[in-house]
Amino acid sequence: MFLTKRHLSRRTVLKGAGVTLALPFLDAMVPAATALAQTAAKAKLRTGFFYIPHGAILGNTSFGPEMDKWTPSGSGASFKLSPILKSLEKQKQYVTSFGNLQNAAMIGGVHSLAPATWLSGMKPERGSKASMSTTLDQVIAQHLGQDTTLPSLEVASETTQQAAACSSSACYYNTTLSFRDAHSPLPVEYNPRKIFAALFGEGDTPEERAAITNQTRSLLDRISSRTRALQRDLGASDRVVFDNYLETVREIERRVQMASARDLSAIEVPEAPIGELDAFEKQVDLLFDLIALAYRADLTRVATYIMVAEGTNRTYNHIGVSDSFHPVSHHANDMSRLEKLVKIQTWHVERFASFVGKLAAVPDGDGTLLDHSLFLYGSNMSNSDKHNGHPLPTILVGGGNGTHKGSQHIEPSSPTPLANLHMTILEKAGAPQKTFGDSTGTIAGV
């Protein structure tokens, strides 16, 4: 009744949530060659991290390579996609797949560590507080994200607060992919309306927007001054809580500054979605569209997306799989279950491929948005029946501003840390690090 109802009147969608709401966001936007697309002096790299839980059917079942439905073969012109990845056919020159990657950090947590260690490559410390390390996306956001309204965008198609039961510190690690620093997990948002508000703010007219900006600024002033006053009387650890709070205040001040300076006149902002959609398949697509829109309007250059929650019991009736995803992922090498998992995994890649296809159609500077993107798609588990971390299904997609050559499958000869790929991505994003997580180097030839 509140955020979701009446405050974005001009854009309010009158149709019922989940029933008729189809938002062809990208189609609704201004036609291709806009001022925005062309004034960009140098193309900005967009990065994205797309997560699917519960592994993939590679050669990791008792059937071995014959049941590998994930791994592509060949390279260059003879690069041949697997059944699960088939939908990326049109963009396969942008696709590199990786074999023999492992992530030791997820081991031992069953499901609970899988999301958060995907982009950290390190195991959290035990204790009552969150203790991870800055995740890959956030390292990149610190480097790439400071010129945009949102340094990064964290979304999920459904609440991630489920199934994978947690107690104590494990609770921090199964709900998000992103840690801003060791102790700061970033919440993921699954309400499309709130994501929309974060991207485009409120207010229908320039005057209204200016008034809101002014009020927000003075409220932020109050938060900092009162917080600093309170802080004086506190013990050391409580002071840290408020230090962190003040840091977030500064981040939002920066955001307000960016937002008031941004020019969205070239973008025809579509109507705001009404809220979470009941139909899962529409919800998944809507979030992809919101990410695409954010890239396109250059509101963020870093996004993470949990396409379906770790340990989810969601069913996929829309593709004829009535089993819940998590239990069927304990396939016990049963062929009918393996086939269902292949269906689910194929469907998720299809949704991703559709998103990638849309970006390939959006001109951006000297190329397309896809030319200027670098996306990691995969899971932080290999065989969901064993909760193990090798080999991880992983692909890299996008032109990477000319730094990424696709159409190939790279298979290191020995098990290689996933963090080595993270190192490689950091290099391509212009934010090289000496080490990252348990990395032992980069991956050559990507």
Add this chain to the structure above:
Amino acid sequence: MTRSGGRVIISPLTRALKQALSIGVAVAALTAAVLGQVRPDSPAPAGRAAEQARKTIDTYCVGCHNTRAKAGGLALDATPVDAVSEHPDVWEAAVRKLRGRLMPPPGNKQPEQREIDTFVTWMEAQLDAAAARGPAAGHVPVQRMTRTEYATAVNDLLGLELNAKDVLPAEIEVNGFENVATALSTSPAFLDQYVGAARRAAKLAVGEPVPKVGSAHYVKAKGDDQAAHIDGLPLGTRGGMKFRHTFPADGEYRFTFPDLGVDLYTRVVETKHTLVLLIDGREVFRESLGGPADMKTVDRGGAPGRAKVMERFTNVPVQVKAGTYDIAVAFIERARIESDEFVGFLPGDEFSRGDRFPRLVDGVTVRGPFNATGVSETASRQKVFVCHTDDRACVRRIAGNLARRAFRRPVTAEEVESLLPYFNEGRTLPGGFDTGVEHLIAAVLVSPEFLYRGAGDAGEPKGSPLRRLTDLELASRLSFFLWSQGPDDALLKAAAAKRLSDPALLRAQALRMLKDPRAASLVRNFALKSFDLDTLSESQPDPNLFPTFTDLLRQDMATEAESFLSSVLLEDRNVGDLLTANYTFLNERLARHYGIKSVFGPQFRRVTLDEPQRFGLLGKGAMLLHTSYGNRTSPVLRGAWVMGKLMGTPPTPPPPDVDTDLSQPKGEPPKTLRARLESHRSKPGCRQCHGVIDPIGLALENYDAIGRWRTIDSEANAPIDASTVLPDGRPVNGPAQLQQALFGGQDLFVRAFTEKLTMYALGRELKAYDMPQIRAVVRGAAAQDYRLSALVSGIVTSDAFRMQARD
């Protein structure tokens, strides 16, 4: 005074005294043995009892938990039983595992229940005695309100109806609870939404003197029956829907009913029906649909004809005063026998079949206000505008009143002054005085004094490792515990008069607050979360296997669970009734689902049960649905739920790379789930945990995946066998026997419940040093039948609740 692992004990004994005592150990032990009692401050064992305990450990535990094998990182052979205070964590864990009979693992030699009881009783007495040497409390860091608490507090402060989910990002839940202080961090996303929420809440509270035209669409429930009466709508109506809407100003609002089922074929308009619209029970619109004239228009007019008919239901103008009201839309039920007209559902071919009456297909849209005439008194404005004159004195009064309630303490003149610039800022805008107040409210809502509790009012005396909470801190801790929001005036007054440091008066306040309707937050924010029954929407039964399952039935199960928890907790019954009560809350739909035929009508009512099938939580659809998969039951999930939520002994997660191959050789006929699980339990690696988990779940196999009672497993076409053997060797058949075997005659459930309640009350995870206090609370409540009031009294007067360790 000693310090161990973040826990602080103040001991009345000096080090010298302790040394003197340990010299006198032998004498003390002897005395204790002779007198048959354990001296509370004696570190020595009570002779033979200690020997017996040692023997129990050596016989059943040390085979694995020894210095060499170190199973679970434990070497019990090297951990003396006569110095429990050195390893309270080890022994608390041991006691827990034994009480829940998780250890020794199934398949290993099992002690007699009597032997376990002897050991556990003795060991707990040792632990309690060690703890009695001084108060113990943990450190709870400065605590941000959760989004639920924020919404509750704002709603109470301003008379609004915000929904936490729409306002702030999801919180990290520890053991299902949102309010664990260490997990309540802030992020840019949080702050962004938080500042926006403050702005919008302020606007909603004041209303909009210069409103914009806005529109809202309300969707009707999926799968409802528009042919029948809908619960909550006026009697004598059918179909329709109800919702609450906030009107920001006095003025004209336009209602649209976009789809009433009028389509290409005329069946919907063959007969005359009447739609009514009510605002807070007052009829504001009545219009008929159907009958010969409409039929003619629809039949001959095509799309334009239909549009013409629907015009009567588009942009219906209604004058409404500002405020939040119940909106009801329904059709007046018509007698089916007043004519020979056919009203109902007609099966038939594609062209003739379907509903032969209009119905609400999509929902209702409200647009407005048009020609707004200002804002009249609303509940919110009455709370905010304690005066109405546009001068400094009045603004100060408004600011002081809001700040005191929001900050949960008396405020200083300086604090009131700090809010005035926000008034001035808004005062210059077109809304004038009202907008000034609106900006002032937003400033109150973003104040860290509101968002964080336990900040700024501590008055920390330095030096002592443990301190008593101040009266104001106690007031906040108490009211967030019982009400999920700040204290009311009575509690603040008691705090200001320093009366809460008196345990008896603190207890009296707690009992008063438990009787207040606001204590319902304990059901929503504690009980439903504690039993993990607040997320039923995640369960998605396969529509092909379970065609009778609908969203409405899911909602009914949630209503039943909430009503049941409310009745036991808020009517102050024995909390053990949660497992045994012979009544529940049903409407016709849910009763039929349960196979109970004596309940009619859509409204929920209390029903006394004849059969034990639905007694207690184990028989509730919500729990049974929640612990099933989309296409089958899961004895593992159910067993784990019982262990984690009821017994306080959650199973540990499976190790990585565990072999979970349950598949059967090709060509064999399908086996029951039970048979498949049994073959799995025969593997020693699995058996250790599943030997405990599965039997519990199997005893509940008579409930199918959507909670219906069944006697046949339809997949395997075999009778359901709900007989199992618990790890201690006791046979059990079905839910009633399971309940009796696990919980009958002992306080296992009450302990687990009290632990969770204490964790929720404190906003932190429990440590070994809390356990003696938990046991004391449970013991203290025994004489009062373990009523919620008794448990709450014990918790709020405990040291853990009233004290705080330094960090």
